[in-house]
Amino acid sequence: MIAFSLDGLALILLIPAVSAAVLLTLPGYVVTSKLNVLASFLTLVAALSLLWRRPEGGLLLHVDDLNIVFIVLNTFVGFTTSAFSASYISHEVEIGRLTPAYLRFYHAMYQALMFEMNLALVANNLGLMWVGIEFATLTTVLMVGIYRTPEALEAAWKYFILGSVGIALALFGTILLYLAAKPLPGMEIEAMAWTKLMPRADTFDPALLNLAFVFLLLGYGTKVGLAPMHGWLPDAHAEGPTPISAVLSGLLLNVALHALLRFKMLLAANGKAIAPGPLMIAMGLISLLFAALMLYRRRDIKRMFAYSSIEHMGIIAFAFGMGGPLANFAGLLHMTMHSLTKSAIFFSVGHIAQVKGTQKMTEIGGLTETHPVLGWGLVVGVMAIAGLPPFGIFMSEFLLVTSTFARQPMLAILLVIGIILAFGALLQKLNTLAFGEPKGGLAPVEASYVPMFSHFALILAAGVYLPAELVAWFQNVARLLK
Amino acid sequence: MALILDIATQGAQMMLVLALAPLLTGFVRKIKARLLLRQGPPLLQPYRDLLRLVRKEVVLADNASWLFRTAPYLIFAATWVAASLVPTFAAGLMFSWAADLIAITALLGSVRFFLALAGMEIGTSFGGIDSSREAMFATLAEPAMIMMVFTVALLAGSTQLSTFSTYMASSDVGLRVSLALALVALIIVAIAENARIPVDNPATHLELTMVHEAMVLEYSGRHLAVIELAAQLKLLLYASLIACLFIPWGLAKPEANAGDLAIGAVTYLAKLTALGLMLGIFETAIAKMRVFRVADFLGIALMLGLLGTLLLFVSRSL
Amino acid sequence: MDQRLIFDIAHLLAGGLVLISFLLLYQDRMFGLLNMFALHAFVLSLSVAWQAFAQDAPHLYITAAIALCLKAIVIPMLLRRLVVRLDIHREIETVGGIGLTMLFGIGLVALSMVVMLHVTEGADRLAREDLALALSVVLLGFLMMVTRRNAVSQVVGFMSLENGLILAAAGAKGMPLVVEMSIAFSVLVAFLVIGIFLFRIRERFDTVDMHALDRFRGERT
C-alpha cells in the first residue's frame, strides 16, 4: 500500500521500530544503552536527510513544512537524551535505585517511544496520528513507573487514567471531525487524510467542526498539559527517571501540540466555524498564570520545571491562539527553543539529583561551588527558560509580546504578568540552588555534559542570530497556520 | 580710558564693600546696645578687633589638617566676590555680568560647604553639632532663596542683578503680592543665614544654642579675623541685596558720571543705616527660638517663596 | 427490510446502551457492577453488528466480535477474579450519593441531546441519533469515573466511556480504521486491568484516598 522506497520518511519509522525489536531481545543494559544511542543517531541522520530529499506524501504518511520542523527537533533531542540517559542509567544502576531487571525493557521502550512519536508526527491519517499518540502515552506510563516507588506508581497511574481519558476525548473529536467532513461513499480513506481535508475544509459542517474542536482541544490538550487537564504532568515528571522527563517535556508535549495545530488549521480554514483563537488564548493564559503561581511553593526541583513546562506550553498555546504570521512564528520558535532548553535543564537536573542524592530543593545548595560545570549549566538553563535576553526564548517571547501588544494590549499585559511571575519564582529558587553555601551529598558522577551544552549553544545561537533559511522556513509555516 | 574707569569703579566697589562690612556690624551692635539703654562698644570696635586678631598667634589643634588652614581664606574670598558682585552704589558695573543671582546663591552655598567642613575638621563634638544644624538650615534656606530668585526673575525677565534693579526702579513693576512674599522670604533667609537673633544668638558662646559660633570655635588669630570679616561681609551682602532688589531708587546707571556715582553712594549709605536700624530693633524685640522651631520658621520662607513663584506662573498680574 | 426498520433497531440498541449506562451508575455492589458492564458490552457488540449489517461493512463484524468476547466476557471475568484474589473493597463508595449522580446523569443526557441535535442539522438522521446517544454514553461513562472512589469502578467507568466511543465510531458511516482503533483501545484496557494487578492498587486508590494515596502524592513526604 505505501510505496516501499527506502526514503527518509520510511527510515525514521523503520529504524526505531527495528531497534526496539532488537533491544527487546538483548539483556544487559550497557550494550543496549550504546545501541540506543546509535539508533537515535541513525534516526537523526534519516530525519536530516528529509530536509533535502523530501518524499511526496501518501495517504497514510506525509512530510510537509509543518511537521519537518518537529521531526528534526524530536530526533535531535531524542538523540541527545539517549546519550544523556546512557550515563544516567549506568549511575542509577550503580547506586541501586534501578535494578537490571527493571531496565530490561527500558531501552526497547525508549526506541518504541521514538517510533510512536515519529509516527504521530508524519501521520497524514488522523486515526493513525491518534494511535501513535495513544501508544506513546502507554510507553511513557510504563517508563514513569519504572522506579516502582509508591510515588512513582501513583504518578504513573494518574498519568495513565488522565492520559487515556484525554485520548478517548480526542478519539471522539476525530470521529466527529470525520463526520463533519461529510465523506462521499467511495472516498472514506481520503476523509481521514489531513492533506485531503485541508482544501475541502470550508465545505465542512461548521457546527460539527466546532464540537469536534472542543473535544480535540480537551483531548490533545491533556497531552499538551494545558491548565485544567495538567494534573498528570508535574508528578509524571518528578517521579519518572530524568531522561523520561526530558523526553516528556521536550518531545511529547510538542507532538501533542503539533496534533492540536493540525486541527486548528482545519478549523481556521473553515470560515463559518468559531475562531479557534479565543479558546486557545483562554487556555493558554489560564495555564500560564496558574503554573507561574504554582512555581512559588514547589519543593521538588523536577516538579518545579514540570510546572515551568506547563507555563511555556501555555505561552505557546496563547501564541497560536493569537494567530497572525508574527505570533505563529513566535509560537513555532518558542516550541523549538522550549524543548531544547527544557531538555537541557533536565539533563543538568538529572545529574544534580544524582550528585545530591535528592530532589528536594531545600537539601540542595551551592552548586556553582561544588560542581561548577553542573551549577553554571543550571544557571544558564534557568536564565534561558526564564526568558533572559541572550537566549532564544527571550527572542520568541519578545516577538510574541510585541505582536500581542499591537493587537490586544490587555492580553499582552496579562501575558507579561504571567512571564514576570514565573521569572521571579525561577530566580528565587535558582538563588538557593546554585549559590549560597554548599549543601547535600557529593556522590561522584561522571556526567555527560556534551548534550547539555550543545543545546545551550543552539539556544544561544538562536537568541543571537537566526539563520535566514530557518526564518524563511518558520515564516511560511506561520503563514500556513493562519 | 573708559576701561580703566570701569575697572576703577569696580575696584572702588570692592574696597567700599570691604570697608563698610565691619562698620555695619558695629552699627547694629551699637543700635542694640542703645535700645537696651547701655553705652555699647564704639562704632569702630569691629575694626580694632580684626586688627588685634590678625596680629595674634594662631593656636592650631593637634589634628588640624591643611583644609582647616586654607578654608578661612577660601570662605573670605568667595564671600568677598559675592558681595562685590551685588550692585551697591551703581548698577551694571564691569564684572556684574560675570555672575547672576543664582551664581551668587551657589557661591554662598559653597561658603557654607567649606564652613561646615572646617567645623567637622577638629575631632570635637561641637563642630559636629554645628555643622549638622547648619546643614539642616541650609536645606531649607537655600530652596527658599532660590524660590525668591525665581519670583523676582520671572517678573524682571532675567536673573542679572543689574537688570533687576533697573526693572525694579522703573515704574511699570507696580505693587505685586508675589513681590511682597519674596521680600519676606528674603528677610527670613537673611536672618537665618547671618545667624541673627531668632535663629542663633551671635553674641553668646553657649554650646547648646550655637549654630555659627561652634564651627569657628577652634579658629584663632588671623584665621578667626578672616572668618569674622567674611561673616560681616555676608551680612553686608544680604543688606545690599535687599537694598538693590527692593529699594533700588538712587542706583547710578551703568555709564553715569561722577555726580550720579556720588548720589548712588550716599543713597546706599542711607539704605544701609536704615536696614541696620531695623535689624537692631527686630533683634531686641524678639527672643531666640528653639533650634527645631527654626525649621518651621524657614519652612514659612520656603512656602512663601513657592507661593510667590506659583502666583507668578499662574497670572501675569498678581 | 426497509430503511425505517433498520433505523429503528439501531436506535433501539443505542438507546438500550444509554439505559444500561444509567444502570451502571445505579449499581452499588461490585459484582452487580461487573455483570451490568458485561451486559453493556454485549449490547454494544449487538449494536455494532447491526451497524455492520446496516452499512454492510464487513470489517465492523470484527469489531463487534472483539467487543463481545473481550469486553463482554474476558474482562469482566478477569476483574471478578481480581476482586476476589486481591479482596478489593466490595462496597462502591460514590461521591455525593447515587440519587444526585443519577440526576446529574439525566442532565448530561439532555445536554448531549441538545448539543448534538443543535450541532448536526446538516447530517442525516441516522448519524445524528447515533452520535447523540454515543455522546451521552461517553458523558455518563465520564460521570461514573468522576463520581466513584474505588479503582475498579473507575476502570469500569472508563470502559463504558470507551464503549460509547466504539458506538460512535461504528455509527460513523464508512469510517476507516475503526477496527484498528478498537484493537488499540482494547490493548489500552488490557493495560488497565494488568495495571491494577501489577501495581497492586488494591483499594489504596481513592476509597481511602485521603490517607494512603495522599501520602505518596508528590512533595507530601
Next chain:
Amino acid sequence: MFQAVLVSPQLPQWGLKFFIPAVGAMMALAAALAVAYFVRMYGVAFLGRPRSQAALVANETDRWSLAAMALLALLCLLSGIFPGLLIDALAPVTTQLTSAHMPSQTSEILQSLVPISESRSSYNGLLVFIFISLSAAAAAFAIHRLATRSLRRGPAWDCGYPDPSPMTQYTAASFGQPIRRVFGTTVFRASEHVDMPSPGQTRPAVYEARIHDVIWETLYLPIAWTVEVLSKLLNKAQFLSIRSFLSLVFFALILLLLGLAIWP
C-alpha cells in the same frame, strides 16, 4: 536647569504651569540636600580624629589611583571654568534631540556662559574663579606679610572634659539627625524613641530611630503579599486526588459543551 524653569511660564498646559515651580523647588531642595550629605560623607570619612583602629593606621593609596581621581577632578574643574566649550561640543546632540540648541558660546574670548540671551543672564566661570583665587591669595599674602606668620600647635578646646575619646565625635547618624527630624517624619515616617533610665538606675539609655522605606512598603510588599497568598491558595491544586483532576477535566468539557449549545 533653573534657567529652564524660568523660561517655562509660556507653557500652554495648565497642569505644567502648577507643576514646574514645584519641580523648581524640589530641584533647589535637592541641591541643598546634596550639599548636606556630601558634607556628612566627607566629614565623617576624612575629617576629625580617626574613629577606629583601622583608621588610625590607614595610609595613602598608590599614586596611580590618586592620579586617576585627580584627573577626573581636574576635568570637572575645567568644565566648570570653561562651560562654553562643553556646551558647544554637546550642541549636535541637543539639536538631534530637540532640533534646537543653545546659542554658540565660544564666540567671545572670555567665554561667558549665556544660556538664553545676553540680557537674560550670563555667568562666566573663568572670571569668577580668577576673582576668587586672586582675592584669596591677596588676603593670605597681605595678612602673612603685614601681620604675624607665627603658628603654635595645642590641644583642641574640650569644654572642661579632658581628653574626650574619638567616640564623642559626630557620627553620620547624628549628623543626619536634624535633617531627619525635619524631613524624615513626613517622608519616611521616621520615629525616634529614647528610653532614659530613671535616676539611680545604672542601665544605659536606649535611643533608637526607626525609618520606614515608604515606597517598599506601599508598592512592593503588597505585590509580594498577593503573589504569596495566591500561590498558597493554588498550592492545594498540587495535592488533588486523581478523581478531582478528572472532575476538573469533566467540568471543563461540560462548560465548553454548554457554551457550544447556547452560543452559536
